[in-house]
Amino acid sequence: MKTLAVLHASQLVTLAGAPRPRVGPEMRELRIVANGGMLLRDGIIVATGSSDEIARSVPADAELVDAGGRVVLPGFVDAHAHPVFAGNRVDEFEMRTLGASYEEIAAAGGGIQSTVRKTRAATEAELEQQALTHLQRFVACGTTTLEAKSGYGLSVEDELKILRVIRSVAARSPLEIVPTFLGAHAIPAEFDGDVERYAALVIDEMLPLVAAGGLAEYCDIFCEQGYFDIATARQILEAAKSHGLALRMHVDQLTNSGGASLAAEVGAATADHLEQTDADGIAALKRANVQPVLLPGSVYALGKTRYPRARDMIDAGLAVVLSTDFNPGSSPTQSIPMVLSLAATQMKVTPAEGVTSTTVNAACSLNRFDEIGSLEPGKLANFSIFDCDDYRELAYFFGIPQTHAVYVCGVEAFRV
Numbered sequence: 384m385k386t387l388a389v390l391h392a393s394q395l396v397t398l399a400g401a402p403r404p405r406v407g408p409e410m411r412e413l414r415i416v417a418n419g420g421m422l423l424r425d426g427i428i429v430a431t432g433s434s435d436e437i438a439r440s441v442p443a444d445a446e447l448v449d450a451g452g453r454v455v456l457p458g459f460v461d462a463h464a465h466p467v468f469a470g471n472r473v474d475e476f477e478m479r480t481l482g483a484s485y486e487e488i489a490a491a492g493g494g495i496q497s498t499v500r501k502t503r504a505a506t507e508a509e510l511e512q513q514a515l516t517h518l519q520r521f522v523a524c525g526t527t528t529l530e531a532k533s534g535y536g537l538s539v540e541d542e543l544k545i546l547r548v549i550r551s552v553a554a555r556s557p558l559e560i561v562p563t564f565l566g567a568h569a570i571p572a573e574f575d576g577d578v579e580r581y582a583a584l585v586i587d588e589m590l591p592l593v594a595a596g597g598l599a600e601y602c603d604i605f606c607e608q609g610y611f612d613i614a615t616a617r618q619i620l621e622a623a624k625s626h627g628l629a630l631r632m633h634v635d636q637l638t639n640s641g642g643a644s645l646a647a648e649v650g651a652a653t654a655d656h657l658e659q660t661d662a663d664g665i666a667a668l669k670r671a672n673v674q675p676v677l678l679p680g681s682v683y684a685l686g687k688t689r690y691p692r693a694r695d696m697i698d699a700g701l702a703v704v705l706s707t708d709f710n711p712g713s714s715p716t717q718s719i720p721m722v723l724s725l726a727a728t729q730m731k732v733t734p735a736e737g738v739t740s741t742t743v744n745a746a747c748s749l750n751r752f753d754e755i756g757s758l759e760p761g762k763l764a765n766f767s768i769f770d771c772d773d774y775r776e777l778a779y780f781f782g783i784p785q786t787h788a789v790y791v792c793g794v795e796a797f798r799v
């Protein structure tokens with residue numbers, strides 16, 4: 384039995400409370416213990432309290448972690464990311480600075496398709512190597528659980544290849560990884576816009592293999608003009624459900640196609656992006672208890688200005704989640720603190736609401752609230768120590784690393 388005591392946290396941000404997503408004013412209740420501490424045994428939290436209290440109950444053979452007056456938070460849970468791909472899109476990034484739009488670049492054969500070409504050409508070992516480098520940066524920013532989507536293969540063989548890479552890097556990285564099948568990310572070039580024929584491939588060949596191999600927990604889809612329309616999305620998502628997969632969806636990112644309402648209709652766990660979602664869409668999400676996953680990094684990096692209506696969503700009682708959307712095209716960042724900064728400055732989400740959105744609420748959206756998302760007895764000892772003495776500094780400072788150390792199941796995964 385290995386015992387660890389974390390002492391002298393200026394703030395132990397526990398987020399203790401009801402085992403369910405936090406909504407409305409609850410999103411500002413972080414249950415902070417000033418000068419806090421924690422006792423951990425075999426990777427599980429045994430007690431939280433004041434540092435003095437914890438110090439009194441520490442067994443003689445315990446290992447001590449001195450937080451040194453820094454802030455301690457639950458490990459961030461990043462509920463939307465695309466971490467497995469080959470190459471990058473720095474050339475397109477430069478084209479956008481010169482005036483081309485994301486949509487124009489995609490229409491000219493760039494965008495998702497250009498990453499698909501490179502990813503198909505890469506070996507599993509190459510993809511693993513690149514993904515592990517990306518994953519290490521998530522950990523360095525304080526993330527301990529990551530949702531990981533396929534979606535840059537778009538053929539039976541290449542989608543399975545990516546899902547196998549996700550599985551193998553999960554075993555080699557300290558991050559806990561939740562796999563999502565995103566075969567319906569775009570219509571591959573060789574299908575020449577024949578969405579029906581590609582949807583049939585996804586439904587008849589990909590989904591059965593993904594489900595039989597236990598390669599994904601969730602199925603996602605890019606519901607957007609020029610990608611998958613509402614009717615096709617419905618078909619694919621219903622098929623995914625019949626294979627036992629739960630649903631997440633990319634909706635209303637570039638245009639409002641009624642994707643939020645479809646997410647409500649099919650009972651998706653989450654509806655993600657929502658930049659163009661209106662009051663009707665918000666009401667539909669509320670009626671069906673779908674969690675919105677907001678991705679301000681993708682708005683920022685595409686140089687757009689229309690952020691999702693986070694305040695309206697919080698005020699409507701939705702259990703908002705914030706995530707990075709890490710991918711090579713629209714959101715090349717692994718940093719949840721950067722997302723907290725964008726959420727505060729661009730969407731008027733308070734730092735406390737931001738922390739709730741990236742811990743407890745994100746954990747609920749991945750059906751993992753029993754184990755992660757807050758610092759409470761019985762949960763995994765996944766936590767980060769940040770170089771500040773007030774948690775709000777995580778959203779206030781931007782573009783600089785503030786992580787001091789990260790622990791997963793009580794084991795050090797990162798330290799400056």
Ligand code: NIG
Nearest residue numbers: 495605633681708710712713
């Ligand atoms: O979430 N919108 C679709 N998928 C990604 C972008 C993918 C890419 O450009 O490679 C997103 O923004």
Ligand code: FE
Nearest residue numbers: 463465633708
């Ligand atoms: Fe995405």
